[in-house]
Amino acid sequence: MRTVFVLCLSLLLKSHYVRADDFKEEIFIKPLPPTHLYVYFQFITTSEESSFEHSHLASRSLGEVISRFQVDELHLTLTEGQWKHSKWGYPILDAAPGAELYAWFSPSVEDVDTQWRKLSATLSGLFCASLNFIDSFNTVVPQMAIWPTGAIKTNQNITSRLRYATLPREIVCTENLTPWKKLLPCESSHGFSSLLNSRMIHNTNYHSIGVHVRKMCKVDNCSDINIEIKQTVALVYDYKIIDSMDWSFRKLFGQGLPGACPLSSSSKIYIDVSSNDTYSFKLSPSPNNVILSQRGGSDTMLAVYDIKSYNHMMNIGVKYDTKDKLLVTIPPPLHFTRYVLGYGKEFGGIVTEITNNYWAPIDVVLLENAPWWLPIQLSSLRINGKAESKLVKSQYFSPGRSRQKPYHLELLLQLPPKSTTTVTIDFEFVFLKWQEYPPDANHGFYIGSALISANLPTARNYTSLPITGSTIDSIINASKQWYPAVFRTNGAMVSLPTPDFSMPYNVICLACTVVALAFGPLHNICTKELVLKPVGSAISLRQKIMNLFKRKKD
Amino acid sequence: MSLVYKCVIAGLVRYWLIHIDYWQTIANRVEIATPLNSWKRLIEGVYLYDNNINPYEGDSFHESPLMLLFFHFVMKKTPYILPLLFTIFDLTTGLLLYKTSKSFAQMFKESQDKVKDDINADSKSMLLSNSKLNEAPEYVLSVYLFNPYSVLNCAGMTTTVIQNLLVAASLWGASSGYRILACAFIALATHQALYPVLLIVPIAILLADINKGCNKCSYIRTLLVFVLCWGFLIYFSAYIMDGSYKYVYNTYGFILAVPDLKPNIGLFWYFFTEMFEHFRLLFVCAFQINALVLYIVPLTLRFKKEPVLLATVLIALSAIFRSYPCVGDVGFYLSLLPMWKHLFTFMQQKFIVGCAFIITSALGPTVWHLWIYSGSANANFFFGVTLSFATAQIFLVTDLLFAYIKREFTLKNGSSRQIDGKPAKLVLR
Structure with a gap:
């Protein structure tokens, strides 16, 4: 009887954990005619809100950071390159050049600034980025610009719990990508993440890796809350670099797609084929499904591949029919x-x-x-x-x-x-x-x-997910009154006047000499009195020198 | 009559300079505007205050709350009057210096008459006649009104104009024997820029000399009035800022700790740019002691009979060694020098100092342009120029003091430089 009970309990618990943790992987590809291609990866791990001690799929190292520093919502992006909004439209998630980190802390945190410094220092170790340089001198508390995307109780002052910092000088490289991939359930051995070869993705015009953690309502009345960890990679390829407008996974990533991650509950690839009307191209292999999405007055055709149904190496590619067509791009609103x-x-x-x-x-x-x-x-x-x-x-x-x-x-x-x-x-x-x-x-x-x-x-040109959605299929027919978006402008550079770095000793000596020039005479004037002293007849130079020696002998 | 002409011309020149197209350039020159006194920062502070943002929260405003309130009021009510206001302030400074030097001439005459009998027969001719004494105030006024440093300072609409006015007013108050006036003005000046605190010593001596009677009581009374005034100003400023003393960090703290290393004509900026971080505090203390307390006691003991000379030298030294000096400070003490016209014959380095002033004044803007705009020079060039400018000023001050003691000696012992018929020379012992 007792063994049966234990068995039942363990089964119950097990099923509970399996149900709680969920992993999805998705790729969204959108040609940015006439010269670029946007590839966006997202890996979504959902986990029940807990201390992450028993996490099944979600990364424990990141989960511990979240629970330890009592972070309600966290966004970290490491970006190289500049997204050109006027030419490329809007990305799904915008990111500032360099490193960008912002987070909301739980209301139970008393000293938000200290917690913020600790958080950035820990993340710095986790992602091998220089986030430890985040301090009060580069942190702001945005009042109106940023709002949380997750389920945060709004009865307290949200802005006072927010901290935002960017490090525009940060250079993003392999050393950031490797620890980032380690947070995924399949790491880089299976699934979509195996496409992320640093050799290929750092060759792009723009690449941005990100981690976004937020709280999601499990049910409609928000009595239960899940934590959603979304890891993203955004890449913009230049057709000039891949040498032709025809692209394929092998060209973009150096290898084909080996299949889905076995731990994922959904592995889908979406390709925006709306530009097919003007720039006709052929997808191979042909997609499982083509969906028309009408959203806020703009129509989008999405070709969908469900990779779960394939169990062999895939190489999705595109062949354009005409290649010498020029198109005027319509800038976004x-x-x-x-x-x-x-x-x-x-x-x-x-x-x-x-x-x-x-x-x-x-x-x-x-x-x-x-x-x-x-x-x-x-x-x-x-x-x-x-x-x-x-x-x-x-x-x-x-x-x-x-x-x-x-x-x-x-x-x-x-x-x-x-x-x-x-x-x-x-x-x-x-x-x-x-x-x-x-x-x-x-x-x-x-x-x-x-x-x-x-x-x-x-x-128009808007690709972001609706605030309540987490997967890409949530954009289908998601018409709303407003489409909230946060953009980052391009950064800039200034050249500050520099001192001469080789001079410290000289400057210290010279300036002190000038001070001494005042001190000496003033000291003399104040402590000594004027007297007349007889001067002897003029002596020759030779005698002077002789006198010097004489004095020495004494 | 000539007084009126001078004032009108000087006023017109200043008013015109404020209204020409180059005004912005003048107001932004590093030699004229420092982070402490620049018009731009004043505007920013008033603007922030107007928008209900505490200007002392940030790092852009370093004036006292009194100035903030005053300029806030003026800019709100009558912004068009500002150029005129600055011109009038500067002319008043000139006139107050004129009055000061007039009463100084009177004092000088009295003290000269007193010691007439002790003077060596040989040197009787060196005593100053009335006409010579009356010339000095005219020179003082002319130098203040027309020396380019003061003119540019006023044209740049820096708050040094107001500081000069306050110092001049307190000097005038002291030389006329108005204790409360002198102390109130010097407290105001101290509240604004800290360094005028040095002047309380010569002012106390001057007041004791003029209001004859118990010297020690007079000193104590002056000091007490000054401390009360200054304390009241500090309290009142905090009252303006809703009881917060945070402004102290942005005014006195900013002056003392030298956090802003923008180049100016002083010695601090490059020195603390190139300073090793762990020696910084030591040298900040050393330099501030040098500017604030080092010279006051010895000079007071040596020149307590000449409070006006003491005041001149202290103003000059604090202008050289303060953390954010500007040409307005230099122009102010230069205009006090004609009071010591009779010492010029004893000065040895007039030519060198004069040349150095002219050359550095021309070279400073040139190398600044080369460094900042054309990028063909570096910081060392401008540092070299400021260094030589400071050296020239130091030579001027020490030369003036040497000239004074030499004249004293000559009056006492005659102008012959011989001992028992053998040639001799003056040396310090």
Whole structure:
């Protein structure tokens, strides 16, 4: 009787765990005509909210970080390259160049700043990235620009629990990809992740790896909560680099797809074939299914492959019928650019140009995040050249402090239809201490990208998943009133004035000498008195020298 | 009459300079505007205050809350009056210096009459006549109104204009015997820039000399009034900032700790740029002691009979050694020098100092342009120029003091440099 009971219990428990943990892998491919190809991987691990001591599929190392630092939601991306919104449309998940980390902490965390530093230091070890350089001097607390995507209780102040930091100088490489792959249930041995050869993906124009952890409601009334760990890779290939418009997995990743990860509950590949109308091409092998998705006034055709049904090596590829067709790309409803003004190394300005192509006004939040060594002056803020602008609906400014706090400006702007809005703000170059300059100081200093968050009224060029969805099939026919999106503008670079790094001893000696030049005579004047002293008749040089020797003998 | 002409011309020049297209360039020059006094930072601070952001939370504003309140008020009510206001402030400074030097001439005459009998017959001719004494104030006024350093300082609309006004007002108050006035103004100046705190010593001596009677009581009374005024200002500033003393870190703290290393004409910027981090505190202390306390006691003991000379030298030394000096400070003490016109004959390095002033003033902007804009020079060039400028100023101050003691000696012992018919020379012993 007792053994039966134990058996039943263990079966129950086992089935419980199996049900709780879930792993899905997906690839989304979208040609960005005429010259680029967007490939997006996502690996979703869902796990029941617990201490991760018994995690089945979810990575324990990451889970422990989440539960230890009481993180409600976490987004980490490591990106190389710049997404060109005006040419390529919008990615599923946007990322700032370099490293970007933001997280919401649980309300039970008392000292959010300390926890934030600990979290970034731990993640730095986990991903072999320089996230340990995140400190209060490059962390901001966005007030309007970023909102959580997961199930977080909104009855407390959410913004005060948020921290955001970017490291625009961070260089993303194999050493980040390898630990990232280790977090996957199949690692890189099976499934879609076996395609991620660092040799191939670091050859792309743009690559971004990310980890996004959020809380998801298990049931509709949110009485039970799951943790969703989503690992993403976004790649943009240049047809010039793969040498032709015809692409295949072998060309893109150096090998075919060996099949699905055995642990996954779903392994699907989606290919956006909407551009087939203008640029006709043929998929081989032919997809299992083609779905038409109507979303916010734009139609998307998705070819779907369910890899679970294949159990052999696959090489999905595309062959274009015509190759010498030129197409004008229609820019998305909202695009932007950012650049630095001024010449010389004394004064400058940052300009952000935001273009609204849509026929209705769009509200956007612009977050300018200037490091402490680039002090921006709020009084010099100009919108379209004017100090007082009706376009600004709300404004938040937190002045920076040297070596302690960055400058943080957030503007809620209403962009008029079919117009470009220019936001200009002046800054003054700061002269750093010689030990604060990075190696190769004349290389320049990176300014992180500005955040632009908008509720787009149209889904044109919009590929992001709806906030409640986690898999790519959730975008099918997901028409909503608004399509929320957070974009990152391009970063910029400035060259700060440098001192002469070889001079410290000389400068210290010279400056002290000048101080001594004052001290000596003043000391004499104050302590001595003037007297007349007889001078002998003039003596010759020879005698002087002789006198010197004489004195020595004494 | 000439006084009115001078003021009108100087006022017009200043007012015109504020309105020309190059004004922005003048106001942004590193030699004129420092992080402490620049017009740009003042605007930013007032703008933040206007937008309900505490300007002391950030790192852009380092003026005292009183200035913040004053300029907030002026910019809100009558922003167009600002150029005129700065011009008038600067002209008032000139006039106050004129008055100060006039009463100084009077004092000088009295003390000269007193010691007439002790003077060597040989040197009687060196005593200053009334006409010579009356010339000095005119020179003081002219130098203040027309020396390019003061003119550019006013044209750049730096807050040093106000600091100069406060110091001049307190000097005038002291030389006229108004204790409370002198102490209040010097407290205001101290509250703004800290370094004028040195001047309380010559002012106390001056007040004791003028209001005859118990010297020690006078010193104590002056000091007490000053401390009360300063304490009240610190408290009142905190009251303006809703009871928070955080502003102290952004005003006095900023002056003392030198966190901003933007180049200026002083000695601090490159020294602390190149400083090794673990020696930083030591040298910050050393340099601030050098600027604030080192010279005050010995100089006071040596020159307690000449409080005005003491004041001149202390103003000059604090202008050279302060953490964020600008040409406005230099122009101010240069205009005090004509009071010591009679010492010029005893000065030995006039030519060298003059040349150095002219050359460094021309070279400074040139090498700055080469470094920052054309990228063909580096920081060492500008550092070299500021170093030689500081050296020239130091030579000027020490030469002035040597000239004073030499004149004293000559008055006492006659102008002959002979002992028993044999040639001799003056040496310090």
